[in-house]
Amino acid sequence: MKMSLQFWNLKWGNKGFIFTLDMIIAMTFTIIILILANYYVRSTENPLTKLQMEKTGSDIAALLDNLGILDTLSDEEIEEDLEDILPVNYDIKLSIITKKGITLNIGSALPDDKYVISGKRVFVVTQNNIIADEAFVQYWIWLK
Amino acid sequence: MPKSQAAVADLFIAFFLFIIVLSATIYTWNIYITRIDEERENNEITMKAFQAAEALVKSQGIPENWSLSSVNLTGLAENERILSFKKVDLFVNLTEEQIKNIFKIQLYNFSFVLKDIEGNKIKEIGSITGEKSVNVKRYVVYENEPAILEFKMGK
Numbered sequence: 001m002k003m004s005l006q007f008w009n010l011k012w013g014n015k016g017f018i019f020t021l022d023m024i025i026a027m028t029f030t031i032i033i034l035i036l037a038n039y040y041v042r043s044t045e046n047p048l049t050k051l052q053m054e055k056t057g058s059d060i061a062a063l064l065d066n067l068g069i070l071d072t073l074s075d076e077e078i079e080e081d082l083e084d085i086l087p088v089n090y091d092i093k094l095s096i097i098t099k100k101g102i103t104l105n106i107g108s109a110l111p112d113d114k115y116v117i118s119g120k121r122v123f124v125v126t127q128n129n130i131i132a133d134e135a136f137v138q139y140w141i142w143l144k
Numbered sequence: 145m146p147k148s149q150a151a152v153a154d155l156f157i158a159f160f161l162f163i164i165v166l167s168a169t170i171y172t173w174n175i176y177i178t179r180i181d182e183e184r185e186n187n188e189i190t191m192k193a194f195q196a197a198e199a200l201v202k203s204q205g206i207p208e209n210w211s212l213s214s215v216n217l218t219g220l221a222e223n224e225r226i227l228s229f230k231k232v233d234l235f236v237n238l239t240e241e242q243i244k245n246i247f248k249i250q251l252y253n254f255s256f257v258l259k260d261i262e263g264n265k266i267k268e269i270g271s272i273t274g275e276k277s278v279n280v281k282r283y284v285v286y287e288n289e290p291a292i293l294e295f296k297m298g299k
Contacts, residue, residue, distance in 0.1 A: 023161050030165050034172050048190050048278060055194070059201075059283035062225045066285045085261060085283065085290050 049143070054117050056090060057141035061121040070096065070137060071125050075104045082106065091144050098125060098135035116142045185299070189252065189278045193297040196247045196254075197280040200235075201225050201293055212237060218246050220293075226285040227293070232258060236269045243270070249297060257294040258286065266291065272298040 060082070064070045069081045078094070086092055093107040110116060118140045125133035203219030210218065211234065218235055222228035235243075235256070244250050255270040266286065277298030284293050 023158050027161055027165050031168065034168060038172065038175075047187065051190070051194060052281065055197075055280075055282060059225060063283050063285060063290055066223070066226055067288075067290065087281075 050115070050117065053090070053115075053141055053143065054119070056087065057092070057117055057119050057139050058121075060085060060092065060141070061094075061119065061137055061139050064137070065121060065123045068126070070123055070135070071127060071132075073098070073102055073104065073125060073133075073135075075106050078104070079106050089144055091142055093140045095138045096135055097138075098133045100133050102133070102135075110140055111142060114142045116140050186276065186278070189276060189297050189299060192247070192249055192252070193254075193278045193280045193295055196249065196297070197282050197293065197295040199247070200256075200295065201227070201282045201284050204228075205231065210234070215242070215246065218243065225282075227258075227291070229287060232267055232286070236267045238269075240270050251299065253298045255294075255296045257296075259292045259294065261290045261292065263292075270296075272296050274298045 063085060064078065064081065067081075069078055072078065073096070078096075082092065082094070091108045091111075093110055094104070096102070096104040096106070118138065120136055120138045122134070122136045124131050125135055199217060200220045202221055202224050203217065204221055205215065205219035206217040207214065210216070210231075215238070218231075218238065220227045220231045220235055222231070238246075240254070243254065243256075244252070247254075253270070253272050253274060255272045256268060257265055258267040259265055275298075277296055279294060279296045282293045282295075284291050
């Protein structure tokens with residue numbers, strides 16, 4: 001015991017050092033908290049990206065409906081038009097189900113590792129100016 | 145005598161460390177305040193830009209048959225996300241100040257660009273200056289063709 005007290009060889013003993021050690025521990029904790037807080041403040045996501053993605057998905061579904069592309073109920077035709085309309089940095093999957101039982105799945109497979117936004121739009125299938133069916137299109141959109 | 149020396153040395157060390165921690169805290173605090181202010185401002189610009197773009201593509205405007213002399217809200221739609229040729233034409237003939245007053249964005253610059261799907265400009269008004277800007281893109285139908293409405297806002 002006596003050996004360890006004399007280890008630091010301070011002429012005023014080790015009391016002052018213990019007090020400073022407390023301070024160093026407190027300071028270390030404070031700095032860790034500041035660094036963690038800084039990390040969390042810095043990593044706040046930009047809300048614009050998600051909002052823009054949500055609006056793009058909704059707009060694309062509305063556009064396909066308004067241009068009468070969905071009325072064709074042809075997966076090839078819808079996919080072809082979708083390629084022209086969809087912005088290059090986005091990928092999309094569409095699932096169309098009509099009341100009469102027609103089901104279409106168009107676009108890429110859903111990714112496991114990306115943030116995906118989904119939405120649904122109800123529409124009326126009009127062919128030759130006659131309401132032929134009722135349907136909904138569900139879309140999933142994500143950044144490539 | 146040695147005991148009082150120890151206490152003073154200890155005080156100096158503690159005070160020195162305290163000053164370091166205090167300086168770091170004040171510095172970090174100031175950074176946080178700046179970042180929070182920037183984020184608040186960015187969110188405000190983003191929300192205003194999205195609200196303006198939403199009104200333009202979904203609303204017919206107030207009154208519905210608004211004109212250059214009587215307009216409370218400029219909506220460009222004849223149906224949801226289908227733009228009216230006449231209203232787009234009227235909109236680009238409004239002054240920038242009129243548009244800013246309508247959307248209550250007097251503190252910001254804005255630019256409105258309507259492009260075809262290949263990126264060729266069809267109509268535009270306004271210009272963006274300054275460091276911060278937000279660009280909102282909406283996909284619409286214009287003259288039976290797909291088009292892109294870009295509403296940029298900046299400060």
